[in-house]
Amino acid sequence: MMDFKLTEKEEALKQEFETFFETEMKNAPPEFGNGGLEGIYTSDEGFAFHKYMARKMGEKKWLSLGWPKEYGGLEATIMEQVIFDDVRGYYGAPGVDGFAVGMFAPTLLAGATEEQKQRLLPPIANGEAFYCQGWSEPDAGSDLASLTTTAIREGDHYVVNGQKTWTTGGHKAEFMFLLARTDPDSKRGKGLSVFHLRMDLPGIEIRPLKYMDGKHVYNEVFFKDVRIPAADLIGVEGEGWNLTRQTMNFERSGAGGFSGAKRMLEELIRYTKSTKRDGQPLSKDPNARRKMVDLFIGSEVGKTLAYKIADLHRKKDFLSLITAASESKLFSTELAQRLANYATEIMGPYGQLEHGEWSPMGGSMVELYQFCKGATIYAGTNEIQRNLIAWTGLGLPRLKFK
Amino acid sequence: MDLDYTKEQNMLRKSVAEFLAKECPFDDVRDTEDSESGYSAALWKKMAQLGWMELYFPEAYGGLGDPFGDVCIIMEEMGKKAFPSPFFSTVIQCGMVLLEGGSEKQKKDLLPKIASGKLIMSLAQLEEEGSYRATGINMPARRSDDGYVLNGIKMFAMDANVADKLIVAARVGDQGVTLFLVDAKNPGISCTKMDAVGKDNLCRLIFKDVKVGEADLVGGVGEGWAILEKMAKKATLAKCAEMLGGCAESIEMTKVYAKQREQYSTPIGGFQAIQHYMADMQIAFDTSLYYLHKVVWMTDEGMDTSKELSALKAQVNEKFKFITERAVQIHGGIGTTREFNIGLFYRRAKAFEYVMGDTDYHYARLAEALEL
Numbered sequence: 207m208m209d210f211k212l213t214e215k216e217e218a219l220k221q222e223f224e225t226f227f228e229t230e231m232k233n234a235p236p237e238f239g240n241g242g243l244e245g246i247y248t249s250d251e252g253f254a255f256h257k258y259m260a261r262k263m264g265e266k267k268w269l270s271l272g273w274p275k276e277y278g279g280l281e282a283t284i285m286e287q288v289i290f291d292d293v294r295g296y297y298g299a300p301g302v303d304g305f306a307v308g309m310f311a312p313t314l315l316a317g318a319t320e321e322q323k324q325r326l327l328p329p330i331a332n333g334e335a336f337y338c339q340g341w342s343e344p345d346a347g348s349d350l351a352s353l354t355t356t357a358i359r360e361g362d363h364y365v366v367n368g369q370k371t372w373t374t375g376g377h378k379a380e381f382m383f384l385l386a387r388t389d390p391d392s393k394r395g396k397g398l399s400v401f402h403l404r405m406d407l408p409g410i411e412i413r414p415l416k417y418m419d420g421k422h423v424y425n426e427v428f429f430k431d432v433r434i435p436a437a438d439l440i441g442v443e444g445e446g447w448n449l450t451r452q453t454m455n456f457e458r459s460g461a462g463g464f465s466g467a468k469r470m471l472e473e474l475i476r477y478t479k480s481t482k483r484d485g486q487p488l489s490k491d492p493n494a495r496r497k498m499v500d501l502f503i504g505s506e507v508g509k510t511l512a513y514k515i516a517d518l519h520r521k522k523d524f525l526s527l528i529t530a531a532s533e534s535k536l537f538s539t540e541l542a543q544r545l546a547n548y549a550t551e552i553m554g555p556y557g558q559l560e561h562g563e564w565s566p567m568g569g570s571m572v573e574l575y576q577f578c579k580g581a582t583i584y585a586g587t588n589e590i591q592r593n594l595i596a597w598t599g600l601g602l603p604r605l606k607f608k
Numbered sequence: 609m610d611l612d613y614t615k616e617q618n619m620l621r622k623s624v625a626e627f628l629a630k631e632c633p634f635d636d637v638r639d640t641e642d643s644e645s646g647y648s649a650a651l652w653k654k655m656a657q658l659g660w661m662e663l664y665f666p667e668a669y670g671g672l673g674d675p676f677g678d679v680c681i682i683m684e685e686m687g688k689k690a691f692p693s694p695f696f697s698t699v700i701q702c703g704m705v706l707l708e709g710g711s712e713k714q715k716k717d718l719l720p721k722i723a724s725g726k727l728i729m730s731l732a733q734l735e736e737e738g739s740y741r742a743t744g745i746n747m748p749a750r751r752s753d754d755g756y757v758l759n760g761i762k763m764f765a766m767d768a769n770v771a772d773k774l775i776v777a778a779r780v781g782d783q784g785v786t787l788f789l790v791d792a793k794n795p796g797i798s799c800t801k802m803d804a805v806g807k808d809n810l811c812r813l814i815f816k817d818v819k820v821g822e823a824d825l826v827g828g829v830g831e832g833w834a835i836l837e838k839m840a841k842k843a844t845l846a847k848c849a850e851m852l853g854g855c856a857e858s859i860e861m862t863k864v865y866a867k868q869r870e871q872y873s874t875p876i877g878g879f880q881a882i883q884h885y886m887a888d889m890q891i892a893f894d895t896s897l898y899y900l901h902k903v904v905w906m907t908d909e910g911m912d913t914s915k916e917l918s919a920l921k922a923q924v925n926e927k928f929k930f931i932t933e934r935a936v937q938i939h940g941g942i943g944t945t946r947e948f949n950i951g952l953f954y955r956r957a958k959a960f961e962y963v964m965g966d967t968d969y970h971y972a973r974l975a976e977a978l979e980l
Contacts, residue, residue, distance in 0.1 A: 207610060207612070207613075207614050207617075208610070208611060208612070208613065208677060208901050208904065208905050209609060209610045209611075209905060210609055210611075210901075210902050210905045210906075211609065211905075211909075212609065285609055475978065475980065478980070479979075479980070489980040490980070494980075495971070495972075495975040495980050496971055496975075498975070498978070498980060499919075499922070499971045499974045499975050499978070499980075500971075502915070502919060502974065502978060503919045503922060503923050503974075506899065506915075506916065506919050507895040507896060507898070507899040507919070507923055508895060510895060510898030510899050510901075510902055511894065511895060511898065513609065513611070513898070514611065514894070514898050516609070517609065517610075517611040517612075529890075530894075532887075533890070533891045533894060533895075536887075536891065537891055537895065589880075589884065591887070592880075592883060592884040592887035592888070593880065593883060593884075593887075595886075595887035595890055595891070596877075596883030596884070596886055596887050597883075599887070599890055600859075600863050600877075600883075600886050600887070600890060601863070601867075602863070602866060602867065602875075602877040602878065602882070602883050602886065603867065603874075603875050603877055603878040604878070605874065605878040605879075
């Protein structure tokens, strides 16, 4: 029976999450700014707060909510995990390393050796290990399987040569998970493998890839004869593409985007009620009202996708899950862009001010206006998501490309 | 949390779908649209025999007492088949008004008649101004010695041309909106069917000295708007379910067409332009349907839905139009013909937008509910 009610246990957990984030977010330093990836990666103070929150959550085992108990997890239900994402998203809290917790840990659980699980999972669960992602290359974006960085076996090491790009937080993270070609004669998905590596290995050079607003979040990472111990090849050589594809689905099931948008909308509503233009509160302006209602509807209907994902997980309906996860990624990122655009429109000329006493909502909306442009591109462009929905959800034919 | 239908609900859906597929194929829908009565009396009787009309009526009035979600399933399936009938006006709108505001006698008398398919009813609420609000109801009900006298014009009354009884919203002096049960065949009433995009039974009614007895008040004097609002809380869900049925069928038809229609020796569904349109249609549908489920659940739980109901109707209004517009586009020229079925849905998206409040109305109401 259609029933959206939370169980008593879920309600209690929700309360616990809310109290935690409400309290801990008061410790955010000014440099954390409006949060998000920029809050974490553009200052030492912001990254320190990210680490602080990670350790706090690690103590409660909230970074490993859904993991098996033997690896330090709580074996929480998928619903409990979605509630966690939901509440954390609302508070815009850092501390959950999207790369370590969101992507690499599920990869390890799915395909690592027992020794690797024992060695690499606990630091992630404790909030002590921070990763960046070594996937995209200058010539391998949406078509990731065409990547050319090589990792060639030499004795008990792999030697890596090539270049990665769009490496979020590469200048802050201590570790990377890398996708590279272990068979240099291979093509596409065959002959790829996943590695764990330290970012301070000799031969690694990190160059900032500054965003259009001048902020340093992304990087280019160059590898010149970088030697990775063979023990850090994850799972089986040549099986990296299958492992990675599983990780992609983990990357796309986030629920916090909608609650984050809801919180920003609440702030926007407060701003329009307390700001006057043409002799009346901005909230009485018909255009502003229409835009805010539109955003409310978007955040309301969008959120149902996140809960649908939980429901599909629970039923182990993984094919439908691919569609739902793509829908959620696509909808939440386009909603964020709509939010940023509408908010900065409603603010009038003040909408362009990034900092200072004249800047509404702490400049968060004009910052989002710029930064969220990346969101419809990263983690699988929204065009790729639309392809996936068409192929897996609608069963439309997939034409062959060369 | 559980987002599954029950076994019983799946069975209900299947039986409604099979019945409609057999009894009212799209060719019949077009014939019905072109007919003066705008519905099939024979099918109406069969629907009653299947128990669709009494589904959500309480057992005390001969109903089955099913949750409202079951009615939404019927509406969804009717929406898929673009099925024309007075079900919404009679069973949902007027049935709900009677349930919420009617006297025991009215309920005992009328609900079983609705249930057995012997009574068709129409709600006469909107007026010439076209407002969905209480302020849009200004028709006077003048007090007389033995009751009230109605004079004025009602617009957009659905199925009034085939109705036996009307529920009319009017004002008694300054005491507010009041509802009256009126015999549709009253000689003081003249009814004209209007040509509309939905090719449905949209009527204009002129009331000239129509006498109504004290016993034919539905609810008390001045209680009419509150009753209509209670009705709207559920009727809006039912209409949204019907519209989402239309969305589902439009996507299904388009999907089948895109796989089968070839250009440049390739099914057009292989082209990314088409795939991306269809992905957007699918998201529009999924988000709306999941949200309907949530609001139906909230309603069954007795929660306040003043924000959610308006969010839902505004969303469904816009997405039904979006999905059917893209659907016709993907069908190409054939999609614009009377002969082809997708046009049925394109027109209904516009027609249903106005039922239970258009997008602008719900945006305005939602802005108020958000205390903007």
